[in-house]
Amino acid sequence: MITVNHYLLLSAILFAIGTFGVLTRKNAIVIFMCIEVMLNSVNLTFIALSRHVGNMDGQIFVFFVMTVAAAEAAVGLALMIAFFRNKESIDTDDFNMLKW
Amino acid sequence: MEVILFYLTASVAVISAIFVTQCRNPVNSALNLITTFLCLAVFYIMLESPFMAAIQIMVYAGAIMVLIVFVIMLLNLGLAVKERYTHGMAGAGVLAALVLFVSAYFLGAGEATGTGGSVTSEVIASYGHTELIGRAMFVDFLLPFEIASILLLVAIVGAVILSKREV
Numbered sequence: 001m002i003t004v005n006h007y008l009l010l011s012a013i014l015f016a017i018g019t020f021g022v023l024t025r026k027n028a029i030v031i032f033m034c035i036e037v038m039l040n041s042v043n044l045t046f047i048a049l050s051r052h053v054g055n056m057d058g059q060i061f062v063f064f065v066m067t068v069a070a071a072e073a074a075v076g077l078a079l080m081i082a083f084f085r086n087k088e089s090i091d092t093d094d095f096n097m098l099k100w
Numbered sequence: 101m102e103v104i105l106f107y108l109t110a111s112v113a114v115i116s117a118i119f120v121t122q123c124r125n126p127v128n129s130a131l132n133l134i135t136t137f138l139c140l141a142v143f144y145i146m147l148e149s150p151f152m153a154a155i156q157i158m159v160y161a162g163a164i165m166v167l168i169v170f171v172i173m174l175l176n177l178g179l180a181v182k183e184r185y186t187h188g189m190a191g192a193g194v195l196a197a198l199v200l201f202v203s204a205y206f207l208g209a210g211e212a213t214g215t216g217g218s219v220t221s222e223v224i225a226s227y228g229h230t231e232l233i234g235r236a237m238f239v240d241f242l243l244p245f246e247i248a249s250i251l252l253l254v255a256i257v258g259a260v261i262l263s264k265r266e267v
Binding site (some may be wrong): 001002004005006007008009010012013014015016017018019020021023024025027029030032033034036037040043046047048049050051052053054055057058059060062063064066067068069070071072073074075077078079080081082084085090 | 102103106110111113114117118120121123126129130133136137140143144146147148149152155156159160163164167168171172174175176187188191192193195196199200203204207211212214215216217218219220232233235236237240241244247251252254255256258259260262263265
């Protein structure tokens with residue numbers, strides 16, 4: 001029998017993997033994809049607990065998380081293109097234009 | 101049967117998530133990320149939320165991943181160089197393990213409480229999941245829904261401005 005704890009533990013594992021990727025990778029697009037893994041693990045938590053509690057509100061939250069992720073993808077990828085045009089790289093080590 | 105499906109899908113999701121963080125080619129990371137999204141859609145169906153599974157596949161695996169793959173193609177990145185082992189990587193590993201340990205500790209320490217809401221399996225079977233979602237979204241959450249539409253409009257305008265050569 002699969003309980004809600006199984007889903008919560010799985011989403012904790014996915015969140016930890018996403019955290020590790022964000023902290024270790026240097027390619028900005030890969031970091032972005034690891035953030036998507038973290039967002040999706042939180043979505044899984046929301047839906048599992050929403051079904052456990054018997055309430056629709058968690059699933060509406062997932063809908064809004066997806067909206068914010070779409071907006072983040074549009075703006076973040078446009079930022080990466082603008083940065084690549086200036087520096088010919090999207091390595092996070094080169095992101096130092098705000099330093100002085 | 102359900103248990104076997106859960107563990108099979110969970111192992112595929114975890115392994116492909118690990119590959120997302122470790123692949124040297126960003127395109128391979130993107131393909132592994134799509135696999136993770138599909139596994140999560142399977143979980144949503146197992147949790148009796150077919151509408152969220154459809155949204156997951158259409159919006160995440162469809163729209164957002166197309167955007168990411170398109171940008172990878174546009175930037176024409178090569179393979180990442182093999183990263184040297186640093187203390188920063190060890191620290192990141194410790195931090196991620198700490199996140200996992202703390203959440204597993206809290207999961208093991210107690211049970212999820214608060215059962216007994218109005219949306220049970222019978223209600224979902226009789227009304228349909230999409231109708232319940234629509235009722236909640238357009239009655240209880242109408243204002244956040246409108247604000248989300250404004251947010252998307254602002255994001256579109258911001259993306260256009262950022263991508264222009266001369267502002």
